[in-house]
Amino acid sequence: MAQIKDLLVSAVGRLDETSPTAQLDAELLLAYVLDKNRTWLKTWPDAEPSVDEAQQFQQLIERRSTGEPVAYLTGEQAFWSLNLHVSPATLIPRPETELLVEKILAAKTAEKGISLLDLGTGSGAIALALASEKPGWKIDACDQSEAALLIAEQNRAKYDLSVTFSRSNWFSDYQGRRFDVIVSNPPYIEENDHHLFQGDVRFEPITALASGKDGLDAIRRIVSEAKTHLNENGLLIFEHGYQQASAVQHILVTAGFSRVATHRDLSGHDRVTLGYK
Numbered sequence: 464m465a466q467i468k469d470l471l472v473s474a475v476g477r478l479d480e481t482s483p484t485a486q487l488d489a490e491l492l493l494a495y496v497l498d499k500n501r502t503w504l505k506t507w508p509d510a511e512p513s514v515d516e517a518q519q520f521q522q523l524i525e526r527r528s529t530g531e532p533v534a535y536l537t538g539e540q541a542f543w544s545l546n547l548h549v550s551p552a553t554l555i556p557r558p559e560t561e562l563l564v565e566k567i568l569a570a571k572t573a574e575k576g577i578s579l580l581d582l583g584t585g586s587g588a589i590a591l592a593l594a595s596e597k598p599g600w601k602i603d604a605c606d607q608s609e610a611a612l613l614i615a616e617q618n619r620a621k622y623d624l625s626v627t628f629s630r631s632n633w634f635s636d637y638q639g640r641r642f643d644v645i646v647s648n649p650p651y652i653e654e655n656d657h658h659l660f661q662g663d664v665r666f667e668p669i670t671a672l673a674s675g676k677d678g679l680d681a682i683r684r685i686v687s688e689a690k691t692h693l694n695e696n697g698l699l700i701f702e703h704g705y706q707q708a709s710a711v712q713h714i715l716v717t718a719g720f721s722r723v724a725t726h727r728d729l730s731g732h733d734r735v736t737l738g739y740k
């Protein structure tokens with residue numbers, strides 16, 4: 464039987480051409496099959512997985528070599544302090560999206576009893592991260608995808624957090640409701656962008672990624688309705704593409720939002736833009 468170190472070497476060789484993170488992918492997949500963590504693999508490189516485990520690992524490596532994302536193969540992705548269930552119905556939460564959570568917490572630190580709406584919640588990542596930090600906030604979240612909402616609800620139940628999920632086409636389910644904060648990581652990629660048809664992204668739902676010719680249809684639509692759903696001095700905050708900051712600022716300023724500002728992610732890219740009613 465093969466040892467852990469041999470299985471990893473041969474898997475990395477198989478993935479090297481197709482994945483920029485071959486070593487990490489192989490370790491995550493083997494740890495998943497063995498129900499251990501990566502530290503365990505490094506501590507016991509001579510351990511011998513069973514034949515069944517080795518076969519299951521090989522099958523996952525083959526699927527990964529066709530581009531299938533590790534998160535869809537394992538069904539989980541870390542976000543903030545949570546380990547979230549994901550499926551091909553949900554976007555895989557990205558580390559840069561944690562900037563939205565940070566900025567909301569920084570803006571509303573001293574305030575209790577905040578009401579917040581997360582538009583396009585996917586796996587529930589943003590809403591659940593905030594609920595885990597602020598159990599006293601009243602948090603609503605929606606998606607148009609019923610399948611995504613089922614995953615979000617599973618994640619909520621896993622951590623016993625307080626978030627109310629609804630199926631809604633942006634604000635359609637929130638007529639007459641107002642919030643202190645509206646947050647969204649909406650689809651924002653240009654519909655003809657070649658990246659949509661390459662690499663891991665091919666496996667993610669197109670409705671979570673693309674939004675019209677310039678990628679800004681969803682943001683324009685949300686901004687156009689946001690004021691009727693925000694309390695006075697309410698915060699509207701978006702994630703967007705790294706080249707979209709000035710366009711998003713323009714949309715917000717034109718709609719009459721004040722104190723409009725953009726923040727950079729850890730890679731130094733413009734990533735989050737916000738404004739106040």
Ligand SMILES: C[S@@+](CC[C@H](N)C(=O)[O-])C[C@H]1O[C@@H](n2cnc3c(N)ncnc32)[C@H](O)[C@@H]1O
Pocket residue numbers: 553554555556557560582583584585586587588589605606607608611631632633648649650651670671672
């Ligand atoms: C970029 S993903 C973000 C998912 C999650 N918030 C995250 O950050 O990982 C955008 C989400 O918006 C949802 N969405 C797209 N159009 C929508 C609409 N018209 N109304 C509500 N949600 C929508 C998609 O289903 C998808 O889950």
